[in-house]
Amino acid sequence: MSLLELKNVTLKFGGVTxxxxxxxxxxxxxxxxxxxxxxxxxxxVFNMISRFYTPFAGSITFDGEDLLKLKPHNVPRxxxxxxxxxxxxxxxxxxxxxxxxxxxxxxxxxxxxxxFFAGRSWREERAHRHAVEEVIEFLDLQAxxxxxxxxxxxxxxxxxxxxxxxxxxxxxxxxxxxASGLSVEETQDMRWWIEDIRRQMGITVLMVEHDMGLVGxxxxxxxxxxxxxxxxxxxxxxxxKHPKVxxxxxxxxxxxxxxxxxxxxx
Amino acid sequence: MRFHFKTSYDHxxxxxxxxxxxxxxxxxxxxxxxLPLLLDSFFLSEVTNVMIWAVAGLGLMxxxxxxxxxxxxxxAFMALGCYTCAILMNAGVPFLLAFPLAGIITGVVGALxxxxxxxxxxxxxxxxxxxxxxxxxxIIVILRQWTGGVNGMxxxxxxxxxxxxxxxxxxxxxYYMVLAIVIIVTLIYRNLLRxxxxxxxxxxxxxEVSAQAMGINVARTKTIxxxxxxxxxxxxxxxxxxxxxxxxxxxxxxxIAIQLLMMIVVGGMGFIHGAFLGAIVIAFLPQGLSIxxxxxxxxxxxxxxxxxxxxxxxxxxVFEPMGLYGRWxxxxxxxxxxxxxxxxxxxRQKSYLKTERVR
Amino acid sequence: MEFMQLLISGLANGCVYGLIALGFVLIxxxxxxxxxxxxxxxxxGAFVMVGLVNPHFLGINFWLAVPLALxxxxxxxxxxxxxxxxxxxxxxxxAIVILTIALGFVIRFVTGVIFGHEPMNLHSPLALGDVRxxxxxxxxxxxxxxxxxxxxxxxxxxxxxxxxxxLAMQAASQNQMAAYYMGIPVKRVQGAVWALAAVVACVAGxxxxxxxxxDISAGFIGxxxxxxxxxxxxxxxxxxxxxxxxxxxxxPFASRxxxxxxxxxxxxxxxxLVLVFRPHGLFAQVRxxxx
Numbered sequence: 070m071s072l073l074e075l076k077n078v079t080l081k082f083g084g085v086t087x088x089x090x091x092x093x094x095x096x097x098x099x100x101x102x103x104x105x106x107x108x109x110x111x112x113x114v115f116n117m118i119s120r121f122y123t124p125f126a127g128s129i130t131f132d133g134e135d136l137l138k139l140k141p142h143n144v145p146r147x148x149x150x151x152x153x154x155x156x157x158x159x160x161x162x163x164x165x166x167x168x169x170x171x172x173x174x175x176x177x178x179x180x181x182x183x184x185f186f187a188g189r190s191w192r193e194e195r196a197h198r199h200a201v202e203e204v205i206e207f208l209d210l211q212a213x214x215x216x217x218x219x220x221x222x223x224x225x226x227x228x229x230x231x232x233x234x235x236x237x238x239x240x241x242x243x244x245x246x247x248a249s250g251l252s253v254e255e256t257q258d259m260r261w262w263i264e265d266i267r268r269q270m271g272i273t274v275l276m277v278e279h280d281m282g283l284v285g286x287x288x289x290x291x292x293x294x295x296x297x298x299x300x301x302x303x304x305x306x307x308x309x310k311h312p313k314v315x316x317x318x319x320x321x322x323x324x325x326x327x328x329x330x331x332x333x334x335x
Numbered sequence: 336m337r338f339h340f341k342t343s344y345d346h347x348x349x350x351x352x353x354x355x356x357x358x359x360x361x362x363x364x365x366x367x368x369x370l371p372l373l374l375d376s377f378f379l380s381e382v383t384n385v386m387i388w389a390v391a392g393l394g395l396m397x398x399x400x401x402x403x404x405x406x407x408x409x410x411a412f413m414a415l416g417c418y419t420c421a422i423l424m425n426a427g428v429p430f431l432l433a434f435p436l437a438g439i440i441t442g443v444v445g446a447l448x449x450x451x452x453x454x455x456x457x458x459x460x461x462x463x464x465x466x467x468x469x470x471x472x473x474i475i476v477i478l479r480q481w482t483g484g485v486n487g488m489x490x491x492x493x494x495x496x497x498x499x500x501x502x503x504x505x506x507x508x509x510y511y512m513v514l515a516i517v518i519i520v521t522l523i524y525r526n527l528l529r530x531x532x533x534x535x536x537x538x539x540x541x542x543e544v545s546a547q548a549m550g551i552n553v554a555r556t557k558t559i560x561x562x563x564x565x566x567x568x569x570x571x572x573x574x575x576x577x578x579x580x581x582x583x584x585x586x587x588x589x590x591i592a593i594q595l596l597m598m599i600v601v602g603g604m605g606f607i608h609g610a611f612l613g614a615i616v617i618a619f620l621p622q623g624l625s626i627x628x629x630x631x632x633x634x635x636x637x638x639x640x641x642x643x644x645x646x647x648x649x650x651x652x653v654f655e656p657m658g659l660y661g662r663w664x665x666x667x668x669x670x671x672x673x674x675x676x677x678x679x680x681x682x683r684q685k686s687y688l689k690t691e692r693v694r
Numbered sequence: 695m696e697f698m699q700l701l702i703s704g705l706a707n708g709c710v711y712g713l714i715a716l717g718f719v720l721i722x723x724x725x726x727x728x729x730x731x732x733x734x735x736x737x738x739g740a741f742v743m744v745g746l747v748n749p750h751f752l753g754i755n756f757w758l759a760v761p762l763a764l765x766x767x768x769x770x771x772x773x774x775x776x777x778x779x780x781x782x783x784x785x786x787x788x789a790i791v792i793l794t795i796a797l798g799f800v801i802r803f804v805t806g807v808i809f810g811h812e813p814m815n816l817h818s819p820l821a822l823g824d825v826r827x828x829x830x831x832x833x834x835x836x837x838x839x840x841x842x843x844x845x846x847x848x849x850x851x852x853x854x855x856x857x858x859x860x861l862a863m864q865a866a867s868q869n870q871m872a873a874y875y876m877g878i879p880v881k882r883v884q885g886a887v888w889a890l891a892a893v894v895a896c897v898a899g900x901x902x903x904x905x906x907x908x909d910i911s912a913g914f915i916g917x918x919x920x921x922x923x924x925x926x927x928x929x930x931x932x933x934x935x936x937x938x939x940x941x942x943x944x945x946p947f948a949s950r951x952x953x954x955x956x957x958x959x960x961x962x963x964x965x966x967l968v969l970v971f972r973p974h975g976l977f978a979q980v981r982x983x984x985x
Binding site: 153165172173176186191194195 | 344345347348523526527529530531532533534535537538540541542544545546547548549550551552553559605
């Protein structure tokens, strides 16, 4: 059984069909990439998995559990963490506090315990710190630990987003354009991290990404979307060479001219 | 410049980050405890008044500063706390039980009101709570059977451990009682801030979508914040009513709620210290003004207090949105970094408003 | 005929609420902020008129004073924007809520210092005489209020729907940065909106002053106007007027037919009910933020 399965999922906004009869499955331990031009419905897929949107038809299951029965705040409890395309950090809190919010799904203490910092509070809080410090070390965020998000540069924020998602110790990590807006070196770092996340931590990764260079290097399986429909699925190489994909990116008639352009940034 | 060397995670979790900090607050506590020896009963009751405002302010701070929800109706919960406490005490419940009970009842009622109210965003919530504050005055009159309506109620006598606490007979007892309550409330506040719930509050304040994606139940978190906030403010209201000796439908008007909000803005939004600094301003402003108008007769005009208060507030929002405590932090940082502090270190980031509404 | 009498006076009051609510909506549409001092703007507008018209102040002819008062208030609104509000440009709504509340306090204080705290009457030609029709007595003032309000609402509505400036105002509110890129002078547009809102408040003030006596706490009826704006959905000009009329009509009937003490609760209870069951008003639509 696959870890994440979408079956015949369709979502409409008013008259526009954002996702049309999409079926896909992500296996445990994979790095799975969604690619496609702007407006292809990639982020919409993420938002359906996070339960911000409810599909019109179809089913989404995670490890056999029906995601569509859950409210958005219950999704992370299953072990699904995500980042956002436009960075949604808690601006008026420090990096450390942001990561600790990522631990929220592991909260065991009750309101009364927290009010008096009694009972399990100390033990739990230490455990949260321990987990968070591991992530900080993994992503080299020590220098920013006690800094407020408000003043941080874009590249660092991007990493903090990843760190916050990792702090929750997820089974499935959804990365919404992890490399967008990053410099060449930062993208390189992101690549190693994604590989380590999969290899060392054993976390399954589903990502949306435009940078085909990055996608080609890290992903096991790639799915190309356009207009909410699946165009092609396979390895990065297969998808890039798929005529429908080239057509979607460059328009009809461009296929013969650009067959050699694959592997470039699309 | 001080450095924090952290050798274990406990350093970050502890109430006081280092010895210096610990001794500073220790000294403050010592000063507060010995205050009745130094001040006469008039100033002592002024300080008591400041602390009572601070308790009420901490309640609103938890909601507005920590969770980012604005309320213009906290006077309603002050009234609720006050009347509940007094009615319980008149029914024979000892103060030591009636007081926390009043807080809990106010909190529960607040949480119940929050369920529909917190579906509202920013401005709508402000308006709804303002309406709540206004109808409270009328509701107190309608419930005159219990509240005494326009004639009001006399505060029942407080008996603590067999000793009567009366602000005219033994003001220092009143002072110590309020001091103890302030410390307990502040500690609870601090504990929440270093726990998952406190961080969930901040998460809801800064990004609701993201908070949801981290597994925070936004509606529930807001409800808890509202309930806790009302409970604390209710305690403040109970103290205020009991301290005043008598209260009626006009004791807790919506202007009190607005004063409370202004107080935490002037003090410093989101900081515990801010509630105290704001309370000092609000409690001493009338005194300060009366001293000024005594020497300059021409300045003595009705409504001066609110006019000046409005002006101070505008000044703060425009020039120092982080309030008095924010200003203090900047001054401290400047000295700590001396001579390396730069002017633009604290400059506000340029920001653009983008609507969350579609139409 | 008592019913008709209550209805007419309710409608006239409702128009004043509606006019104040229009001010809220104007500013909200263009800046996403809510001006909690709008009621005090109205009060100030009325007192500016008193200062111009009443014999023991300047004693200018009423019809001459009207444009003058509108001009003064408009200038004040614009000045307010460039001196104070502009420094909060792009900041969050809560700061502006608190700021405008404070502004209300200051306006009330200053007006009190200049005009005193006693109730006053505006010497208005509208305040003289009644019209009798179908057994109902309608005062000239009430009639004028209703007519002026309806005309003004239609004009403003058309202004937002049709004119370039009106559309620019809406665009500026929805995404400031994008509006900048599209070449809309966002800050100047914002100033224009505050000026416009102050003018509308002044009209409301003149009408309010013509209807009866006036004191510096008159601005508190702004709170009832909130009810009106919320019922209308805060984004719609005709909605604001409708809301005002609903609140205005409910009031006299509630105080006539409900037991004493309950009547004055009606507008607020209505406000809370609307907020709970139709949080975005009876007319508007809001969707959640996109991520």
